[in-house]
Amino acid sequence: MRVWKALLAVLLIGAVNTAYGADKEMKVGFVYVSPIGDAGYSYSHDKGRQAIEALPGVTTSYVEAVPEGPDSERVMQNMARKEFDIIFATSFGYMDPMLKVAKQFPKTVFMHCSGFKTAENMGNYFGRMYQARYLSGMVAGAMTKGNVLGYVAAFPIPEVIRGINAFTLGVKSVNPNATVRVVWTKTWYDPATEKEAAKSLLDVGADVIAQHQDSPGPQEAAQEKGVYSIGYNSDMATFAPKAHLTAPVWNWAPYYTKVVEDVRKGTWKSEAAWPGMADGVVDLAPFGPMVPKDVQDKVNAEKAKIVAGTQKIFVGPIKDQNGEVKIADGVVATDPELLGMTWFVEGVVGTTK
Amino acid sequence: MLRMRITKRQEPLGIGGSCFVLLTALSLSLLVSAVLLYLGGTSPIRGISVLFQGAFGSRYALEDSILKAIPIFLCALGVAVAFRLKIWNIGAEGQFALGAIGATWIALSFPAWPKFILLPAMIGMAMAAGGLWGLIPALLRQKLRTNEIIVTLMMNYIAILFLDFLVYGVWKDPTSFGFPMTPGFSEQAIVGKIGATAVNWGLVHCLVLGTLVFFFFRFTRIGFEIKASGDNVRAARYAGLPYDRLVMLVMVMSGALAGWAGFLEASATVNRLQPSIMVGYGYTAIVVAWLARLHPLSIGIAAVLLAGLRVGVESLQLDLQVPAAFGGIIEGLILLTVLAGGLFTHYRLVPRKH
Numbered sequence: 064m065r066v067w068k069a070l071l072a073v074l075l076i077g078a079v080n081t082a083y084g085a086d087k088e089m090k091v092g093f094v095y096v097s098p099i100g101d102a103g104y105s106y107s108h109d110k111g112r113q114a115i116e117a118l119p120g121v122t123t124s125y126v127e128a129v130p131e132g133p134d135s136e137r138v139m140q141n142m143a144r145k146e147f148d149i150i151f152a153t154s155f156g157y158m159d160p161m162l163k164v165a166k167q168f169p170k171t172v173f174m175h176c177s178g179f180k181t182a183e184n185m186g187n188y189f190g191r192m193y194q195a196r197y198l199s200g201m202v203a204g205a206m207t208k209g210n211v212l213g214y215v216a217a218f219p220i221p222e223v224i225r226g227i228n229a230f231t232l233g234v235k236s237v238n239p240n241a242t243v244r245v246v247w248t249k250t251w252y253d254p255a256t257e258k259e260a261a262k263s264l265l266d267v268g269a270d271v272i273a274q275h276q277d278s279p280g281p282q283e284a285a286q287e288k289g290v291y292s293i294g295y296n297s298d299m300a301t302f303a304p305k306a307h308l309t310a311p312v313w314n315w316a317p318y319y320t321k322v323v324e325d326v327r328k329g330t331w332k333s334e335a336a337w338p339g340m341a342d343g344v345v346d347l348a349p350f351g352p353m354v355p356k357d358v359q360d361k362v363n364a365e366k367a368k369i370v371a372g373t374q375k376i377f378v379g380p381i382k383d384q385n386g387e388v389k390i391a392d393g394v395v396a397t398d399p400e401l402l403g404m405t406w407f408v409e410g411v412v413g414t415t416k
Numbered sequence: 417m418l419r420m421r422i423t424k425r426q427e428p429l430g431i432g433g434s435c436f437v438l439l440t441a442l443s444l445s446l447l448v449s450a451v452l453l454y455l456g457g458t459s460p461i462r463g464i465s466v467l468f469q470g471a472f473g474s475r476y477a478l479e480d481s482i483l484k485a486i487p488i489f490l491c492a493l494g495v496a497v498a499f500r501l502k503i504w505n506i507g508a509e510g511q512f513a514l515g516a517i518g519a520t521w522i523a524l525s526f527p528a529w530p531k532f533i534l535l536p537a538m539i540g541m542a543m544a545a546g547g548l549w550g551l552i553p554a555l556l557r558q559k560l561r562t563n564e565i566i567v568t569l570m571m572n573y574i575a576i577l578f579l580d581f582l583v584y585g586v587w588k589d590p591t592s593f594g595f596p597m598t599p600g601f602s603e604q605a606i607v608g609k610i611g612a613t614a615v616n617w618g619l620v621h622c623l624v625l626g627t628l629v630f631f632f633f634r635f636t637r638i639g640f641e642i643k644a645s646g647d648n649v650r651a652a653r654y655a656g657l658p659y660d661r662l663v664m665l666v667m668v669m670s671g672a673l674a675g676w677a678g679f680l681e682a683s684a685t686v687n688r689l690q691p692s693i694m695v696g697y698g699y700t701a702i703v704v705a706w707l708a709r710l711h712p713l714s715i716g717i718a719a720v721l722l723a724g725l726r727v728g729v730e731s732l733q734l735d736l737q738v739p740a741a742f743g744g745i746i747e748g749l750i751l752l753t754v755l756a757g758g759l760f761t762h763y764r765l766v767p768r769k770h
Contacts, residue, residue: 405594
């Protein structure tokens, strides 16, 4: 009986959708963890928002600098009450609050970025940023002179640890002697702290600064010291033109457009999506003029392999910091293993605590 | 040209006059905010009305504002107790963290205890942890003559890092994919909501504790001693009041109240311990306590107003795309004008005669 009712409901919704489908006005809300002026993480999500705002029949709005935790629950509730059709929340800490709100508003579609929980009306999504990080590591490994690379990182959570590991594997693939030194800032967005952390790495001799933060603070520190840097989130070349080698970047427009269209057509289904370079969600920013042609060619060749699916990056043998084999020879790490990664690969100097 | 001179009043300004000054100050800050909105390209009338609608204009909005005011109120009540003695406790943030840690420890250790034992035990541990965290700067002040402003402030960082240490380490939920959070609390460890509202029973805790603090200062000898010593330390010492013990007492009370707030936030709102529980209520509390001139009832009003402002600014962002930083600007303006207006309680402006 229930199945039939559900089927009937789906058919009805389908009928309504075909009748009004193309005309249905979609309201899409975004919740950001930092101000969109951060030139980084939220900025790149907001680029995606602007892309769907440009679609016919779609209006969007956002709330920026929302603290993770109870405050975000209220913001999402508020959006759902104002009859937003889709709500995107783009930081890990919004996961549990979103799950609570999703239960209260079964008709709204909730999309959580970077977590692991889903519900009937709540999907999660993220991009395989580690692919671009690996490539940026190759560039950094080729450009270092002192074989010490610095990495300013936000929080010791799997997303960040995975990025550091991929970066380090990229570095080691071209320069086995180099090490990557990690400093935790314990903040996503605090330009002054990020810059100070970068300086502490410069003081121990790092000559390329990579980062997993929301602002270009580390880039500025590198430029001031006259060394190189690898950005993150968006092309940060304008903030440090002399230092900026390249950056792993987000490109959310194609994915957000797809989700909005799916919801409008009524074909959206809750899932855990993890698109990568092949889908255009992650990419590498243009190389700076200081990156030699042969390095660029080598990285581009590797990029083609990633897009083709022949380079999976986390392929054994991969050892951890203690030299213990964590991924056996020839084995490809599974997605759950990658999503729950809490150990550093060999070549990283720092702790995951 | 009109030239003014500041003279001291014979009698402090009465209730009516104080209210007038307060309302003028608030209007002034809203006026400046309206001008800023206008300069930013938003209709100021629409902006201010969206702000109020979003803060208090519907049942949901009101519930949200009250919900957010609960931890702010308790922290502010705590710092106000210390401020009465002119002991500048800037450490509510850390005491809040310790309270949350203490409550979580009990909640994770004895999840199966019945609610009527578990919740009081969590409260007790939260108060003890927060109170002890407050006692340390008081002792350092007496034994080593350290400045409590610096020590309480520094201890905030220690407390937050200790919280991080726990949730990234021993208390980390094994099913959280390595993300920093403790397992969720059991049903018995959660303070529930009042009826069908979104507001939890913490509101009642606030009313009871606020009343207790009010009576403590109004009708008990120790309360009187604290007020007297705060007004004049030398006179109090000369009169034989146990100043050092009072300092310890207010710091413990202050810490215990902030700890209680930490318990409520962990239990009722987040249902677990995680780093994002720390959003600066301990610092907001200082603003609230000052705005309210340390009076418990006024603290309640100021806490709801400030919480409402923060909630309302979200609507302002969502509906009119005003930047998030605008909320901070209004908050700063209100604090500035209201505190500046406080000048008129004891002084007045008179035109200078030629």
